[in-house]
Amino acid sequence: MAKDKEEGEEKKKYGDPAKFDPEFKGPIENRSCTDIICCLLFIIFIGGFLAVGILAWVHGDPKLLLYPTDSNGNLCGNGDFASKPSLHFFNLLDCAGFSSVLSGCPTPQVCVEKCPTEYWTYLIETAKMQLGNEPDWDKFICINGVDVSSGAGLTAAQIQQYVEDKKCAAYYLPSTAYGGRCIPNLAQQVAETVLQTSSGVTITDASGNNVTNTKISAGTAALALILSAQELVQEIFSDMVSSWYLILGGLGAAMVVSFIYIVIMRWIAGVMVWFTIFAVIVLNIFGIYYCYSQYVALNNVSGADSSIFDVGFTTNLSTYTKLQDTWLGIGIALSVILVIILLILIFLRNRIRIAIALIKESSRAVSNIMSTLFFPLIPWILQLILFAYWGAVALFLASSGQAKYEVQDYNATNASTASNLTGQSCTPTTFDASAVSSTIQCAFVKYDAQNLYYQNLFYLQIYNLFGLFWVMNFIVALGQCTLAGAFASYYWAFTKPKDIPTFPLTASFGRSLRYHLGSLAFGSFIIAVVQIIRVMLEYIDHKLKDSENQAAKFLLKCLKCCFWCLEKLLKFLNKNAYIMVAIYGKNFCVSAKKAFFLIMRNILRAAAVTGVTNFLLFLSKLVVTGAIGTLSFFFFTGKITFAAQYVPNLKYYFIPVIVLVIGAYMVAACFFSVYSMAVDTLFLCFLEDLERNDGSPEKPFYMSKELMGILGKKNRKEGEKEKGGCCGCC
Numbered sequence: 001m002a003k004d005k006e007e008g009e010e011k012k013k014y015g016d017p018a019k020f021d022p023e024f025k026g027p028i029e030n031r032s033c034t035d036i037i038c039c040l041l042f043i044i045f046i047g048g049f050l051a052v053g054i055l056a057w058v059h060g061d062p063k064l065l066l067y068p069t070d071s072n073g074n075l076c077g078n079g080d081f082a083s084k085p086s087l088h089f090f091n092l093l094d095c096a097g098f099s100s101v102l103s104g105c106p107t108p109q110v111c112v113e114k115c116p117t118e119y120w121t122y123l124i125e126t127a128k129m130q131l132g133n134e135p136d137w138d139k140f141i142c143i144n145g146v147d148v149s150s151g152a153g154l155t156a157a158q159i160q161q162y163v164e165d166k167k168c169a170a171y172y173l174p175s176t177a178y179g180g181r182c183i184p185n186l187a188q189q190v191a192e193t194v195l196q197t198s199s200g201v202t203i204t205d206a207s208g209n210n211v212t213n214t215k216i217s218a219g220t221a222a223l224a225l226i227l228s229a230q231e232l233v234q235e236i237f238s239d240m241v242s243s244w245y246l247i248l249g250g251l252g253a254a255m256v257v258s259f260i261y262i263v264i265m266r267w268i269a270g271v272m273v274w275f276t277i278f279a280v281i282v283l284n285i286f287g288i289y290y291c292y293s294q295y296v297a298l299n300n301v302s303g304a305d306s307s308i309f310d311v312g313f314t315t316n317l318s319t320y321t322k323l324q325d326t327w328l329g330i331g332i333a334l335s336v337i338l339v340i341i342l343l344i345l346i347f348l349r350n351r352i353r354i355a356i357a358l359i360k361e362s363s364r365a366v367s368n369i370m371s372t373l374f375f376p377l378i379p380w381i382l383q384l385i386l387f388a389y390w391g392a393v394a395l396f397l398a399s400s401g402q403a404k405y406e407v408q409d410y411n412a413t414n415a416s417t418a419s420n421l422t423g424q425s426c427t428p429t430t431f432d433a434s435a436v437s438s439t440i441q442c443a444f445v446k447y448d449a450q451n452l453y454y455q456n457l458f459y460l461q462i463y464n465l466f467g468l469f470w471v472m473n474f475i476v477a478l479g480q481c482t483l484a485g486a487f488a489s490y491y492w493a494f495t496k497p498k499d500i501p502t503f504p505l506t507a508s509f510g511r512s513l514r515y516h517l518g519s520l521a522f523g524s525f526i527i528a529v530v531q532i533i534r535v536m537l538e539y540i541d542h543k544l545k546d547s548e549n550q551a552a553k554f555l556l557k558c559l560k561c562c563f564w565c566l567e568k569l570l571k572f573l574n575k576n577a578y579i580m581v582a583i584y585g586k587n588f589c590v591s592a593k594k595a596f597f598l599i600m601r602n603i604l605r606a607a608a609v610t611g612v613t614n615f616l617l618f619l620s621k622l623v624v625t626g627a628i629g630t631l632s633f634f635f636f637t638g639k640i641t642f643a644a645q646y647v648p649n650l651k652y653y654f655i656p657v658i659v660l661v662i663g664a665y666m667v668a669a670c671f672f673s674v675y676s677m678a679v680d681t682l683f684l685c686f687l688e689d690l691e692r693n694d695g696s697p698e699k700p701f702y703m704s705k706e707l708m709g710i711l712g713k714k715n716r717k718e719g720e721k722e723k724g725g726c727c728g729c730c
Contacts, residue, residue: 011044019692020699024492026491027582030514032514032585035710038518038525039306042474048467052463063078068111068181070087071110071143072160083113085111085112088110088115089108092107096341107166110142110143112182115176115182118623120141122169129630141169141172142168142169142360183503233359234281239650242648243648246646246656247660250656250664253631254664254667255627258667258668261620262386262675270360273352277345278467281341283557284412288338292331294327307323308325329527331372331394348536355612358609358683359675360369361704362682364692365487365497365678368497369504369505372674373674379479380670383476393464394465395461397461407424418602464616470528473524478520481512481581483681484578484677485504485512485582487681489504491684491703492685492702494702511582512582523592524574527570530567534567541556573595575677575680576597576680577596580592599685601691610702613683617675636650636653685702695716697717701715
């Protein structure tokens with residue numbers, strides 16, 4: 001008695017249980033608009049979101065990000081320079097360090113038709129001129145406006161002056177275009193070798209210093225690292241282009257498998273759930289066996305026993321598949337997952353039975369409202385449009401800016417007047433370099449912020465990102481509220497399917513749009529705020545990466561962990577709040593409080609049932625994903641002999657496999673999210689049903705007989721006494 005009294009007092013802390021209402025028959029029809037202020041603020045924000053997009057469209061130019069820019073601000077490979085797609089650096093020795101990548105390399109840069117293919121120095125040509133021979137004028141690379149041709153009548157001294165003034169390149173090396181920029185090919189050179197032309201002439205820069213492989217490598221290290229990553233992205237993109245139709249076919253297969261899986265679950269949910277668990281175990285065992293077979297096959301292969309750490313990072317990802325450590329690590333990970341699944345099966349088998357009963361009830365709900373299976377396509381399409389819009393706006397904002405020109409002193413020995421001008425803004429059309437020194441130029445530096453719009457680009461990017469988070473979460477909330485209203489209509493129909501309202505999904509969607517946009521905007525705003533804080537924490541973490549303040553790093557990691565947990569908690573609470581909004585039509589705060597108290601009054605049952613149910617649905621997603629992933633792996637590796645002729649020639653066969661695995665999981669998640677929402681909605685309705693009704697003829701339960709059987713309850717006939725029911729442990 002004392003224990004029951006304590007439990008009663010504990011439940012009282014979370015409000016009074018729902019009381020019987022003879023008029024309540026499911027989602028309230030007579031409701032009013034909720035959280036109107038939030039709705040108005042959301043509409044105003046959307047207006048600003050669109051305004052940012054318009055401003056970005058007017059001022060931005062993505063071509064600035066796609067094409068390299070020379071020292072005069074011309075885009076190589078575009079417009080008047082369409083025939084000159086590559087950017088050549090006069091002296092890469094000046095480009096050492098990542099600061100050159102971010103703020104510009106302090107050496108003249110010009111657009112060229114193609115990158116140099118030989119070792120060359122201007123000394124060869126001036127030597128010819130001194131001997132009275134005609135130099136090879138076509139080999140000179142000079143800035144725009146400098147005429148170096150046979151008809152210019154130049155002398156060797158004038159050529160020497162052009163080189164010293166950095167108006168013509170002193171040398172160049174065999175190069176390859178990476179991202180439109182000419183990077184020297186030095187892989188075969190000895191580190192300290194002094195570079196020479198084919199005729200044996202030593203290559204020197206404009207100051208007469210010898211050019212070595214080490215110096216050039218230092219100058220190109222930062223740029224080469226970034227551009228090699230860009231090359232990897234281009235190869236991945238090429239593989240995607242070559243296999244796009246197969247990827248689409250695989251995603252279509254994932255949709256078919258998910259749909260068939262759900263349709264079959266309508267009739268044999270229990271068998272399918274146990275089959276899902278068994279299939280995951282089998283796939284896990286197969287994965288362990290395959291890793292073992294690959295590990296054994298590499299036993300006698302030279303270099304296969306090398307450590308991954310010895311190999312280090314390489315863009316040639318297929319290198320890792322040739323190492324025993326790779327397959328050993330994957331095999332250990334799969335073994336750990338297998339042990340965890342087996343332990344869950346042993347200790348939670350009774351909870352799994354309860355979850356199966358809820359999934360069966362959800363299957364009946366979905367089978368009676370089949371349109372719910374296809375409804376997630378609407379939010380998915382809206383999210384896709386939103387993401388495309390956000391990406392386009394972010395790209396246009398990133399490419400917004402006005403060309404900034406500064407005085408560049410390319411000769412450290414200039415007079416003080418020239419040095420004082422270095423770094424000052426200038427206008428190329430009016431700047432007179434001859435009035436100061438022949439070695440300075442008004443050169444393009446970067447695209448910079450020079451008015452109010454450009455100076456606030458960072459804040460506009462933040463606004464755009466917050467818009468992505470808020471609207472994305474709003475779309476999710478709209479989908480959840482709509483499905484919750486439809487499934488609640490099913491649950492509170494006493495005689496199913498006879499009493500289910502006509503077009504419950506459409507009616508619920510209409511109620512959500514007409515009355516509850518403000519509540520949905522309120523809930524999604526809270527999640528968006530937490531998400532933008534997490535992004536800021538990631539940004540701060542990136543800035544402090546090289547910091548030696550361990551206390552600050554520890555505090556930052558704690559904050560990141562706390563806000564991650566807070567986001568997960570708020571998403572859980574919001575989801576249940578939307579269910580209450582869909583049923584009772586109250587504002588967000590009232591609904592969130594009602595849902596929270598209802599869950600807290602049944603915390604053990606809620607934690608066990610929802611946790612196990614979500615886990616089982618996750619296993620279902622894994623089966624679909626694993627099936628598509630395994631099939632795609634064998635297909636793209638050519639191990640399905642009768643289909644080998646249809647496999648395209650790819651650089652990395654695992655790229656389409658990874659894309660298909662991720663895509664298949666997203667497709668499965670889209671379909672199974674309906675089931676997840678059905679389970680959560682029916683479970684809250686089930687808890688309300690237990691509090692409102694007692695099974696008497698006056699207060700009959702609305703739950704199915706199977707659910708009543710789990711709890712040891714039933715609807716009694718007139719004059720029948722109530723028997724002892726569930727002890728509460730289930």
